[in-house]
Amino acid sequence: MSSPLETALARLDELGGISDSPSYLVRTFLSPANLLAAEKILQWMADLGMETSHAADGTVRGILVGSNPTAPPLLLGSHFDTVIDAGKFDGALGIIAALAALESLHEEKITLPFPVHVLAFSDEEGTRFQTTYLGSRSITAPLDLETLNAPDAAGITIAQAIACEGWHSVATAIRYDPGECRGYVELHIEQGRVLEEADQPACVVSSIAGQSRLTVTLTGRADHAGTTPMPLRRDALTGAAQCILAAEILAESHPPLVITVGKIQIHPGASNSIPQSATFTIDLRHPVDSDRREFLGHLHETFIHIATQRSLELQWIPIQDNNATPCDPALTARLQTSLAAVTGSRLTLASGAGHDGVVISKVCPIAMLFIRCRDGLSHHPDEFASPEDIGTGIEILTHFLKSCPS
Numbered sequence: 001m002s003s004p005l006e007t008a009l010a011r012l013d014e015l016g017g018i019s020d021s022p023s024y025l026v027r028t029f030l031s032p033a034n035l036l037a038a039e040k041i042l043q044w045m046a047d048l049g050m051e052t053s054h055a056a057d058g059t060v061r062g063i064l065v066g067s068n069p070t071a072p073p074l075l076l077g078s079h080f081d082t083v084i085d086a087g088k089f090d091g092a093l094g095i096i097a098a099l100a101a102l103e104s105l106h107e108e109k110i111t112l113p114f115p116v117h118v119l120a121f122s123d124e125e126g127t128r129f130q131t132t133y134l135g136s137r138s139i140t141a142p143l144d145l146e147t148l149n150a151p152d153a154a155g156i157t158i159a160q161a162i163a164c165e166g167w168h169s170v171a172t173a174i175r176y177d178p179g180e181c182r183g184y185v186e187l188h189i190e191q192g193r194v195l196e197e198a199d200q201p202a203c204v205v206s207s208i209a210g211q212s213r214l215t216v217t218l219t220g221r222a223d224h225a226g227t228t229p230m231p232l233r234r235d236a237l238t239g240a241a242q243c244i245l246a247a248e249i250l251a252e253s254h255p256p257l258v259i260t261v262g263k264i265q266i267h268p269g270a271s272n273s274i275p276q277s278a279t280f281t282i283d284l285r286h287p288v289d290s291d292r293r294e295f296l297g298h299l300h301e302t303f304i305h306i307a308t309q310r311s312l313e314l315q316w317i318p319i320q321d322n323n324a325t326p327c328d329p330a331l332t333a334r335l336q337t338s339l340a341a342v343t344g345s346r347l348t349l350a351s352g353a354g355h356d357g358v359v360i361s362k363v364c365p366i367a368m369l370f371i372r373c374r375d376g377l378s379h380h381p382d383e384f385a386s387p388e389d390i391g392t393g394i395e396i397l398t399h400f401l402k403s404c405p406s
């Protein structure tokens, strides 16, 4: 019989092998691999004796009722979608570690005096629609119309994707009202370098960074690459290049501001046609919300100036805006006590990465546990957390579950 850690490591490999691409790991909202992964997670939950259910948007849930089914539940979980060419720990580790902690309690013949709901979200990264937190947003409230109308690269909206690709068979609505749950705790890789530098396996999280995501389109005029003199051109791509470098200069001169352009699409995209339009994404983050908004405004003005200088049309389309979200002090203090009991450390970090807790904090207190990852690398196939550190994370989570009051 494998230990909970051995089972967890095997499941990480198993989930890491479920991809929409033969050459790298990618699972996006309601994609075939996303639904296969959901079914796999549901099976693991059922094997643990949990009451399982799924929502049409692919979110899955396992409930272990405990000795007092009417007590406010504790939520655990994370996301199982990924970025493109992803690592196998981001998201998946949180779901698998939660199940491993419950298996550890089962091994110790411990029944908790409250229900535990393990939630696995089908979209946190926003890879397909550039939105974020679709799964966790849907368990706190219906998605708003603007979000439902967001198109993917093929022009399919989120509403159409749910209607046509959704997992509708035996689906149930998964929703929580404010005050219904005692809290949400998520274990996640740090995706940074601080734990390595501090030579610590884990830490708790003080807050989750705010972020602004938007799409920018510059439109000029396509023309012939050989016969159009440079001064007559309205080249959308060179305009986008100037904007993107201006964004980099702004971020480099104002740390800890970070700005990323992760995607760009050109039309018409022929090597001998001057680009008519360039559409690119902006991901802008800063720990202080007022500064983030100020830099966003400054960037917008800079892009307007560049577009005007180059006789280009500018479209600035906000997709998502989340304020920095503090973790709940009391729940985090309890988690920190378990961190200290297992590792002797009480290290606390702010998260530069976004997490589902940003949304779930609207309905209950949140806390996060970070696990060290090698070189801080993430959103990369070489993303890695050691079995020892994963084992420590599971031990901390198990200690925390046992410490929770009835």
Ligand code: HGY
Pocket (backbone or CB within 6 Å): 124, 125, 132, 352, 353, 354, 355
């Ligand atoms: O982008 C993020 O911070 C997270 O990985 N979704």
Ligand code: MN
Pocket (backbone or CB within 6 Å): 083, 090, 125, 379
């Ligand atoms: Mn991620």
Ligand code: MN
Pocket (backbone or CB within 6 Å): 079, 090, 091, 124, 188, 355
């Ligand atoms: Mn993540």
